[in-house]
Amino acid sequence: MILGNLSGFSEFRLLGFSESSHLHSLLFVVLLFLYILTLMANTVTAFTINSDNTLHTPMYFFLTQLSCLDICYLSVIFPTIIETLMVGTVSISKTRCAMQMFFFLFFGVAECFLLAAMSLDRYFAICYPLHYTVTMSSRLCRSLVAGSYIFGAAVGLIHTLTTFSSPLCGSAIDHFFCEIQPLLDLLCGSTFPRELQVTVVAVFAILSPFLLIIYSYICIISTILHMASAERQQKAFSTCSSHLLVVALFYGTGGAVYLRPKSTCCASVHKFLSLSYSVLTPLLNPIIYSLRNKEVKEALKKILEELRRISFYPFAFIS
Template identity: 75%
Template sequence: PEGVSVSPTNILSEFRLLGFSEVSHLSPLLFVVLFSLYILTLMANTVIALIINSDNTLHTPMYFFLTQLSCLDICYLSVIVPKVLENLMVGTISISKTGCAMQMFFFLFFGVAECFLLSAMSFDRYVAICYPLHYTIIMNSRVCKSLVAGTYICGTTVGLVHTSITFSLPFCGLAINHFFCEIQPLLELLCGNTSPSEIQVIVVAVFAIVGPFLLIIYSYIRIISTILKMSSAESQQKAFSTCSSHLLVVTLFYGTASSMYLRPKSSYSASVDKLLSLSYTVVTPLLNPIIYSLRNEEVKGALRKRWRKINFLSSIYLKRM
């Protein structure tokens, strides 16, 4: 299948996703693992979103952004994983050119939106720690909604521009050596000189990854500087604890994303990139709610309160039975 090619004058109607064909003997095991992770991730992110929405004490900008992060992770994961599971069940599968373009668009849309959302979350922590007396005024409802809207606008812009340019170019191959319509494997199929497309990928990555990351770095430089000036060790510890979860999520997400996109096509390796793609499309969305729930006393308190309520209602129901 990897040798399948077509003339650039022919109109391609579909591609073939090779998926994990090189380790096809492990497909049943991979299916079970990925399906389990997918269900766990959906449940974990849904629980976080429902807990925050149902607890009035968590109706703050920080948790508003966390709810948005959970929703993005659910959507981001659902764009990729169902097709991967289908691939593992039946082997190499076909995907229409339109379907491939839509998958790339939504992958970029949700991925870029998450980059900018993490940046907005760092700005929220910056204001909370550096300007605590003005926090409620600066981070009002209108500002929070505007920041979230901005993340979606950036995601839409990058998704539309990158997808439309990529799919307007001629393809000389049908077989995508990946489990979804990822950018790098598609570059392998373009006809002729792909340098302009490689530059395009790096420019987009700089805008969508480096830009927000620099804003996060700046925010945390100011945050750490402010924390170190605090006279109370207890205040310092509390301030650090509110930022540590977000910083860990940022490291996981940006670490894998930058290693994937901020490098030339010449260093592309299908097997390595599949592992990197799995880490930021499957593992990171699962770790996000775990990190925030395990390292955040308010979320753990809300979870315990909800659990006690469920147990109380269950006991009443059982007594009536």
């Protein structure tokens, strides 16, 4: 009922990549390839971790949740992205647009807090190894994941309800999916109250987890520097630098959109930043966090060897 009485508009028009129509074919091929690669990488990661009992630890529990989040996060918007590249301007109902914005914020904010929980897990594992198994109990791990989803749902509801219950004076969204910043351009009157709301919520949902991650890694690096073994130091630094690279990309591009005044970011830059945190990060996460991990690679190798052995059995029976 709320969505049905918002204004005279029953649907929106997504302009997509209208300023680069000559690149639509290339973008279609590249983004479709990245999407398939992302689905495969995250699915393989989750399946490998769940199939190997030695990987049933807090760190890999969080990695499984991250893989599932990344699949959902990208899949919410990807059909719309592909549609805009195929046909240009796309019409989308107001209800579908509201649902897309809610779920994108839901999964995106949940990932922000999940990455913070993962840094907390590494903090206790490296800085307090003797107390790690007691501190990071299965109950605490489940609570951290549940809290991530609760915060994501809360932020999604706040932004979706306040945006779509405001009077709208336009229906053309200069973006490739329903994201809150381009929708602010359609609000009637002054958008300052809504911009302030977006900034305040972003400080809580983006900046707070990011600062927790930075603090955790400062403590981790400090602990690494006191390690006696140079080999262990190098390995730990390699892992930390990879994690921080992904974190910087995700939080940096997200913060550049949600923590800056809307008037200072043009539509083309906003689209580029949106592609960075919505398409690239879900692909990089399983590669950096999981597939470069020695234990995950060993578990994946065992699965592939088992599949190869099973596939040989029918031929052996026939012969």
